[in-house]
Amino acid sequence: MLIFSTLGPEGSNHHFVLQQYLGAQGIAQASRIVLFDDFHSGARVLIAGEADYVLQCAVHPAAAEITGTYRTAMVVVDAFISPSQSMALVRTMGSGEGAGRVGVQPATQTYADISAWPTVVHEPTVLAVQAGLKEGRYDAGIVFTSFATAHADRFEVADVIGTVCDAWIVYGRQPVDEGCAVVWNDSPAARQFQARIGQSSELG
Incomplete structure (x- = not known):
C-alpha cells in the first residue's frame, strides 16, 4: 500500500x-x-521512508523553504491543479466592520478585502482560523464555506470567495525528470496552446 502524507x-x-x-x-x-503538523515533519517522514509521497500546495508559505532545504533528499515527482474547498470571509453576527481582529491563513489573505479589520492575525491553517472564530478570538476570518453553513446562527458571510484553483506539488524520493522538463503533452493547457496556434494560422 502506498503512503501519502500531507498537512x-x-x-x-x-x-x-x-x-x-x-x-x-x-x-x-x-x-x-x-497527516502531519508541519512540512518539516512531513519531509522527515518521507526521507525516513515512513511515507512514499508528500503533497504540498505550491503557494503554501513554506513551499520554497521545504523545496530548498530538502532538495538533496526529496524531489518533486508530480504537479497538478485542483480547486480548493469553497471558501468565504465570515464575521461574527452583528459585529459590523471597522474594528476587531480577522484571522487568516497567509496564503488566503488576498482572497477577500479584509481592510475593514485593523488587526490581521496569521494562523497556520484555515481550520485554526475556524477554531479561533469559535473561541471568540476573531471577529472575522477567511474559512471554508461549510463552517459558515454549520454555524449560521453565530456567523454571517461578508464575502463569498468560492473555490480557488491552486497548483499542487507531490514530492518523492526518486527523481522522474532525467534532466528534462516533464510535460503532459495532451493536457487541457496543451490543447489550448494548439487551438490558439491554429487560430493564429487561420488569421494569417
Whole structure:
C-alpha cells in the first residue's frame, strides 16, 4: 500500500485535495493518508521512508523553504491543479466592520478585502482560523464555506470567495525528470496552446 502524507488535521484543504488527487489517479483504495503538523515533519517522514509521497500546495508559505532545504533528499515527482474547498470571509453576527481582529491563513489573505479589520492575525491553517472564530478570538476570518453553513446562527458571510484553483506539488524520493522538463503533452493547457496556434494560422 502506498503512503501519502500531507498537512493536517483531518478536514484541512491539503487533506481534501489529496483525496481528490488519489481518486483522480485511481489509487485511493491502494493508498493510506498520514497527516502531519508541519512540512518539516512531513519531509522527515518521507526521507525516513515512513511515507512514499508528500503533497504540498505550491503557494503554501513554506513551499520554497521545504523545496530548498530538502532538495538533496526529496524531489518533486508530480504537479497538478485542483480547486480548493469553497471558501468565504465570515464575521461574527452583528459585529459590523471597522474594528476587531480577522484571522487568516497567509496564503488566503488576498482572497477577500479584509481592510475593514485593523488587526490581521496569521494562523497556520484555515481550520485554526475556524477554531479561533469559535473561541471568540476573531471577529472575522477567511474559512471554508461549510463552517459558515454549520454555524449560521453565530456567523454571517461578508464575502463569498468560492473555490480557488491552486497548483499542487507531490514530492518523492526518486527523481522522474532525467534532466528534462516533464510535460503532459495532451493536457487541457496543451490543447489550448494548439487551438490558439491554429487560430493564429487561420488569421494569417
